[in-house]
Amino acid sequence: MNLIEKYGWTNKWEEKMISQGIAGRVLLEHKNLYRVITNEGEWLCSLSGKFKFDHDREAFPAVGDWVVLDRMPGEEKGIIQEVLPRSSQFSRKVAGMTTDIQLIAVNVDYVFLVMSLNHDFNVRRLERYLLAAWDSGATPIVVLTKKDTCDDLAYYINEVESVAFGVDIFTVSSVTGEGIDELSVLLSAGKTGALLGSSGVGKSSLINALSREEVMAVSNIREDDSKGRHTTTHRELSLLPSGGLLIDTPGMREFQLWESSEGVSASFKDIEELADECRFRDCKHQKEPGCAIREAITTGSLKEERYKSYLKLLKELAHIERKNDIVARKVERDKWKQVTKIQRSNYKKKK
Numbered sequence: 001m002n003l004i005e006k007y008g009w010t011n012k013w014e015e016k017m018i019s020q021g022i023a024g025r026v027l028l029e030h031k032n033l034y035r036v037i038t039n040e041g042e043w044l045c046s047l048s049g050k051f052k053f054d055h056d057r058e059a060f061p062a063v064g065d066w067v068v069l070d071r072m073p074g075e076e077k078g079i080i081q082e083v084l085p086r087s088s089q090f091s092r093k094v095a096g097m098t099t100d101i102q103l104i105a106v107n108v109d110y111v112f113l114v115m116s117l118n119h120d121f122n123v124r125r126l127e128r129y130l131l132a133a134w135d136s137g138a139t140p141i142v143v144l145t146k147k148d149t150c151d152d153l154a155y156y157i158n159e160v161e162s163v164a165f166g167v168d169i170f171t172v173s174s175v176t177g178e179g180i181d182e183l184s185v186l187l188s189a190g191k192t193g194a195l196l197g198s199s200g201v202g203k204s205s206l207i208n209a210l211s212r213e214e215v216m217a218v219s220n221i222r223e224d225d226s227k228g229r230h231t232t233t234h235r236e237l238s239l240l241p242s243g244g245l246l247i248d249t250p251g252m253r254e255f256q257l258w259e260s261s262e263g264v265s266a267s268f269k270d271i272e273e274l275a276d277e278c279r280f281r282d283c284k285h286q287k288e289p290g291c292a293i294r295e296a297i298t299t300g301s302l303k304e305e306r307y308k309s310y311l312k313l314l315k316e317l318a319h320i321e322r323k324n325d326i327v328a329r330k331v332e333r334d335k336w337k338q339v340t341k342i343q344r345s346n347y348k349k350k351k
């Protein structure tokens with residue numbers, strides 16, 4: 001079986017593969033060791049020495065990356081030499097660090113924003129997911145789960161449509177299997193999906209339903225993670241029988257908003273377009289005459305909660321930006337303290 005062909009090899013990389021070594025896709029990452037799927041099977045790979053000099057975390061391979069490897073003679077092991085260009089990426093700031101970014105998943109075609117059709121449904125949360133999705137470069141798809149328990153589908157669809165413009169909506173039940181076929185059409189050979197959604201909405205059940213037991217088991221690196229942070233071990237990456245691929249890393253599960261000004265514009269296009277119609281360019285949308293946003297709220301074409309949620313997100317993003325600035329300045333200060341300390345001790349030594 002030609003795995004690369006089956007799982008989305010594109011001709012784009014063929015030349016590279018021939019000229020520079022073997023190409024593969026990163027399935028798992030753990031402490032700078034990578035499990036990579038290649039045409040010749042799954043290999044455990046380490047990083048070439050040249051990565052060590054690169055301080056930019058974004059330059060390192062991540063789950064979903066296409067990489068070029070060198071084979072270690074006589075072994076099912078390789079050394080990653082190069083990371084090929086990415087089409088999308090989910091990343092987050094590393095806690096307590098400055099501008100260091102941790103990649104969660106890359107080359108994702110579709111990000112499934114999973115919410116269940118019950119009391120857990122939250123349209124404000126969906127707005128946040130959409131922000132993250134638009135920022136990543138992947139196409140967002142809304143997946144509403146537990147359809148079998150819902151008796152007012154129209155209400156939920158309406159809610160979703162009020163915030164997710166032009167985004168496809170799928171309603172599914174992992175219990176009855178309803179809607180699963182329609183969803184799996186998206187994940188044809190070579191397509192990669194990732195799941196975003198809070199605990200208990202049915203992500204694992206959805207993966208099982210999509211993979212119909214036929215799923216190829218991908219070894220779970222977390223199993224030998226002595227930290228045991230995650231009580232329920234689950235597959236981080238599933239190869240579906242269709243040849244599609246599903247990413248469900250703990251990182252995606254814990255994904256949070258950090259900074260995404262571009263995402264705000266894409267997710268709140270309605271509000272930003274209205275603001276353009278305000279009479280005054282610097283309208284604060286409070287009591288100014290000719291304010292299109294106030295007008296829309298009065299007539300009911302813009303929901304007050306949606307506008308509030310927009311303001312709240314803007315505020316949060318500004319806060320996150322400020323916080324990042326403060327951390328960056330502190331690290332800079334500490335660095336200089338260190339430098340002057342060394343200079344001082346050198347000076348003392350000379351004396």
Ligand SMILES: Nc1nc2c(ncn2[C@@H]2O[C@H](COP(=O)(O)OP(=O)(O)OP(=O)(O)O)[C@@H](O)[C@H]2O)c(=O)[nH]1
Pocket residue numbers: 145146147148149172173174175176197198199200201202203204205206232253
């Ligand atoms: N009725 C119904 N229950 C479902 C459906 N899908 C999942 N559930 C139930 O919802 C609960 C949570 O499902 P999981 O698939 O574990 O949810 P999850 O999102 O993976 O949860 P975490 O692992 O905590 O993130 C389980 O009790 C499932 O049996 C569905 O389509 N219909």
Ligand SMILES: [Zn+2]
Pocket residue numbers: 275278279283284285286288290291292293294
């Ligand atoms: Zn205004």
